[in-house]
Amino acid sequence: MAHESTDAARTLTFEIFRFNPEQPEVEPHLQSFELDETPYMTLFLALNRIREEQDPSLQFDFACRSAVCGSCGMLVNGRPRLACNTLTRDLPDVIRLHPLPAFQLIGDLSVDTGVWFREMHRRVESWVHERAPFDPEAPEERMDDELAQAIYEGERCIECGCCVAGCGVANVNPRFVGAAGMNRIARFMTDPRDARSDEDWFDVVSTEDGVFGCVGLMACHDVCPKGLPLLEVYAYLRRRMLGAGLSRGGSNELLQIEAA
Amino acid sequence: MSASPYDDRVPRDLPDLTARPAVPSARSEALRQLFYELVSGVSGGALALFMWGHMLFVASILTGERGFDWLAEGLEKVYVAQPTVFAIALLFLVQAVMASRKIPAQLHERRKMREIAAQLKQKPSLPANALRLKPHLESMLWLWQVRTGMVILVLGSFHMVLVGIDVLTPLFGERTGIEASSSMARVGAGLWLLYALLLVCVEFHASVGLYRLAVKWGVGSRLSRGTLLTLERVIFVSFLGLGLFTLVVLAGWIDPPLALLLESSP
Ligand code: HEM
Ligand code: SF4
Ligand code: SF4
Numbered sequence: 278m279a280h281e282s283t284d285a286a287r288t289l290t291f292e293i294f295r296f297n298p299e300q301p302e303v304e305p306h307l308q309s310f311e312l313d314e315t316p317y318m319t320l321f322l323a324l325n326r327i328r329e330e331q332d333p334s335l336q337f338d339f340a341c342r343s344a345v346c347g348s349c350g351m352l353v354n355g356r357p358r359l360a361c362n363t364l365t366r367d368l369p370d371v372i373r374l375h376p377l378p379a380f381q382l383i384g385d386l387s388v389d390t391g392v393w394f395r396e397m398h399r400r401v402e403s404w405v406h407e408r409a410p411f412d413p414e415a416p417e418e419r420m421d422d423e424l425a426q427a428i429y430e431g432e433r434c435i436e437c438g439c440c441v442a443g444c445g446v447a448n449v450n451p452r453f454v455g456a457a458g459m460n461r462i463a464r465f466m467t468d469p470r471d472a473r474s475d476e477d478w479f480d481v482v483s484t485e486d487g488v489f490g491c492v493g494l495m496a497c498h499d500v501c502p503k504g505l506p507l508l509e510v511y512a513y514l515r516r517r518m519l520g521a522g523l524s525r526g527g528s529n530e531l532l533q534i535e536a537a
Numbered sequence: 538m539s540a541s542p543y544d545d546r547v548p549r550d551l552p553d554l555t556a557r558p559a560v561p562s563a564r565s566e567a568l569r570q571l572f573y574e575l576v577s578g579v580s581g582g583a584l585a586l587f588m589w590g591h592m593l594f595v596a597s598i599l600t601g602e603r604g605f606d607w608l609a610e611g612l613e614k615v616y617v618a619q620p621t622v623f624a625i626a627l628l629f630l631v632q633a634v635m636a637s638r639k640i641p642a643q644l645h646e647r648r649k650m651r652e653i654a655a656q657l658k659q660k661p662s663l664p665a666n667a668l669r670l671k672p673h674l675e676s677m678l679w680l681w682q683v684r685t686g687m688v689i690l691v692l693g694s695f696h697m698v699l700v701g702i703d704v705l706t707p708l709f710g711e712r713t714g715i716e717a718s719s720s721m722a723r724v725g726a727g728l729w730l731l732y733a734l735l736l737v738c739v740e741f742h743a744s745v746g747l748y749r750l751a752v753k754w755g756v757g758s759r760l761s762r763g764t765l766l767t768l769e770r771v772i773f774v775s776f777l778g779l780g781l782f783t784l785v786v787l788a789g790w791i792d793p794p795l796a797l798l799l800e801s802s803p
């Protein structure tokens with residue numbers, strides 16, 4: 278609690294990226310705001326106060342303010358983070374906020390992660406492909422507890438886009454599925470209810486837009502606010518794809534490519 | 538039919554993957570990508586392991602010219618040295634071609650970074666402690682891996698041409714083959730500068746490359762990333778240290794410290 282007294286004493290300077298695509302004549306710039314720090318202040322609180330007290334035109338997104346909805350991702354002093362679970366007392370006196378890169382800018386700190394994620398889900402076909410027509414009368418199949426946990430772990434992604442924004446590859450290649458996409462793929466790959474075989478996955482995953490686009494920068498893993506094991510996810514996909522490529526005559530085809 | 542939870546937002550006629558006929562071109566493209574990835578990883582890994590062996594050979598100069606010549610001649614007599622030079626040159630080329638497939642994207646990225654940086658320039662004046670941007674470690678390491686790779690391409694090619702001439706022609710020194718006397722003469726005459734640069738680049742590139750390889754394939758998933766990173770640093774520092782020391786001896790600035798070993802056992 279030693280923090281609180283110092284918290285209250287600080288005056289924070291916010292350097293906030295401003296640009297409204299509807300007003301292209303105003304060049305993108307950083308605007309500063311000053312704010313006295315209050316105990317346990319989050320960036321969510323700070324931004325709302327700035328909008329209420331200083332500039333009602335400031336655009337940013339929030340919904341849940343508890344790290345669940347994934348709408349408040351932004352660059353905080355250069356790092357992708359959730360504004361709602363970032364305490365100002367963990368930050369220096371000057372806090373610089375930018376919108377997440379790699380996504381379409383809506384204005385100021387607000388970006389459209391939805392378009393990116395929708396396109397990713399469409400390509401990954403990120404829903405269970407059932408083996409047989411759904412029979413509502415049949416009892417549900419049993420699942421191993423450990424497996425259920427693993428699938429649940431993959432479902433914890435809140436689609437905040439931090440991993441995408443922090444990834445050098447995703448910033449350059451808009452088709453790259455990114456860590457969030459790889460996490461999605463791994464989630465369905467491990468699901469026994471999903472009918473897709475490794476062979477089916479191979480064409481989508483063993484590509485430059487899939488797992489082999491990733492050069493192992495590890496930023497995704499380091500910035501994910503939900504602490505998803507993204508490093509393990511992509512190593513797992515690589516090994517699965519190696520297996521899929523080598524199995525069932527794949528190794529012969531591989532040799533043909535070598536010869537060609 | 539599988540229902541998409543996103544049906545309200547995307548067209549309804551989404552292809553059903555289970556019902557879709559295999560697309561041969563997509564499959565061979567996927568196989569090609571897997572193949573490239575394997576070739577670039579295996580060639581990089583093999584080169585890194587070779588560089589460790591290479592370090593031990595060169596370090597034989599620490600026992601004096603006799604030790605170095607004895608080893609070099611031995612390897613040449615049984616025709617190990619000559620084919621190795623060419624095999625490594627081949628691997629080197631393969632690695633350069635395969636690994637640099639990732640680089641063009643990098644150039645785009647730099648342009649992008651420059652754009653962002655240009656935007657930031659219009660900032661109002663900032664207090665000194667404002668820019669507390671922490672670059673992301675592994676991302677920076679990757680950038681430097683690309684940069685050192687380019688230096689290695691140039692200096693390493695030059696080095697391999699020299700050694701190729703050494704093992705095939707009597708042009709340098711008294712006989713066909715690698716000799717301590719001619720190596721020391723040219724290193725002392727100024728080549729040490731190039732070699733020192735090449736050494737730093739290779740040791741950095743190889744240790745970071747192995748680290749990344751381990752993380753990428755999850756080889757090290759039993760070891761924590763911190764442990765792997767420490768391992769990477771230990772490898773980098775030890776090989777760099779040994780390499781620089783060897784270079785100093787090779788340049789003739791200090792006497793071989795282990796020469797005693799060979800003198801006492803003729
Ligand atoms: C000929 C000049 C070279 C160039 C231009 C080059 C370039 C590169 C680049 C750009 C990468 C990153 C590729 C990626 O992330 O997928 C890389 C990876 C790597 N390089 Fe090199 N390199 C060269 C020589 C070498 C040498 C001599 C060694 C060994 C000492 C080596 C060992 C490695 C390793 C182990 C990796 C990691 C492979 C991976 O992550 O898949 N490279 N190289
Ligand atoms: S994986 Fe993590 S960083 Fe990426 S979108 Fe999901 S919650 Fe966000
Ligand atoms: S490891 Fe790096 S390249 Fe791969 S998805 Fe994560 S941030 Fe991107």
Ligand code: FES
Nearest residue numbers: 342346347349361
């Ligand atoms: S407001 Fe929902 S995650 Fe931050």
